[in-house]
Amino acid sequence: MNASEVIESTTYASPSPDGHYIAGLTPNHLYVYYTSSLTIACSFPLDHLNTPTTRSVEAPTLHWTPCSLSIILQTSSYVSLHSLANTSSRVKIANGSASLGRIASVDVFGEDVVVVWEFGRVGIFEVGRGRVTEIGELKTGIGSLRSAWGIRRVKGKAEVLALLCRTSATDILSLLLPSSTTPLTTITLPTIDAQYLAWSPSGKWISILDTSLSAPNSAVHIYTADGNFYRSYPPQTSIPAEETYTLGPLRQAWGPSNLALANADGSITLLSTTTFSPVCVLDPWTIAEDDITAVYREQVSGKGDRSWAYLGNGPIDPNSFTRPSANTN
Structure with a gap:
């Protein structure tokens, strides 16, 4: 096996989604290499006042846009967007006085950039206008902020930004379209304390997982991509549910043909992605003597x-x- 040349980087090298480029970060430059030859495709100088280094407390992160034509450098104090097509242009989002906390996550949404701060505030940076518009506040205290929002990216379909928020002890689902800072629709959820939001791989469904303490009530609620309620599991009935001391599902994960629910007893329930009824239940592993x-x-x-x-x-x-x-x- 032949070894390639060493790519100098103060953080993990990041390959582009199409596999044509590799991005590496040094104390002074952001380099983009061709994967075929490891020669430099382009480079971007960094501001010395904001240069991320290995000695810095904050860990810089590199994000590629889905089209592999731009790359985002994220730190807790600023975000910069670099275009491979026009290396002389750069878009920078400074955190200012950090009144909203550190920058926790970023992503490209249409022609703009979604910015999430550590205390849950969400803003859309309009690249064309050079300004950030706050669009809401994510639900916090449910683990990772990343589980409270997601962008649908399916070839041939419009991108949709879904946000899980909470207002006055009520869970809210908001859906936004690109180039808009006003929600397309806002839905009040029937959940007790929603924990996770996830898009299906096909982009047809949004699943909202309720707290495991919601049992025996419905544990997961399914909505269409435009925010219409479709189904809950277990199905809601008019008959009062019997008192139970078991916990509901703890995690959810989408697959190509199933929605998997990880139960508190170690078993996994697979739901059909059409009827959202159980297909099978995988029992927890047991160790034979x-x-x-x-x-x-x-x-x-x-x-x-x-x-x-x-x-x-x-x-x-x-x-x-x-x-x-x-x-x-």
Whole structure:
């Protein structure tokens, strides 16, 4: 196997979505290389006052646009957008006094850039006008902010930005189209405490996962791409549900033909992506007795003779070991 030349970078090198380029960051420049030859395709000088280095507390991140024609450099204090087609142009979003906190995440949305701050505030930077317009505030306290918003990107379909917000103890789903800072639609969700928002790979569905404490009520709610309610699982009925002490699903993940729900008992429920009814339930793994390894402890006598004491089948709690005597090791 032949080894390529070393690409100098203070952060992980980032390949473009189309595989034609590799971006690398140095203390003074952002370099873009051709993957075929590793020669420099273009370079962008960095501001010395805002240059991210390996000694910096903040970790710079590189994001490629879906078309692989632009690259975003993100730090907690500023964001810069660089175009491969026009290397002399650069768009920079400064965080100013950081009154909204550090910049937590960015993404390209149409011709603009979505900026999310660490306390949940969301803004759209309109590249053509050079200004940021705040469009709402994400729901916080549910783990990662990234689970509260998402952009639909499907070939042949318009991009749609979905935001999971919370106002006056009510969960809200907002949908926006590119080149717009006003929501296309706003939906009040029937959730108790929504935790995750996710687009299906086809872009047809949005799934909202409720808290695991919502059981026996519906755990996941499905909406169409334009915000119309479609179905819930488990289905809502007019018959009062029996009291239960079990937890609902903890995580959700879309696949090509199923929506997977990770349950609290370790099992996984696969839902059909048409009827959103269970296709099958995968039970948690169990370890057969024959697959458990026997555990022994070596003992060495004062004469140097070795023996092994059987401790049982693993795993063994290390706190259960007795303190070795003077003639053991």
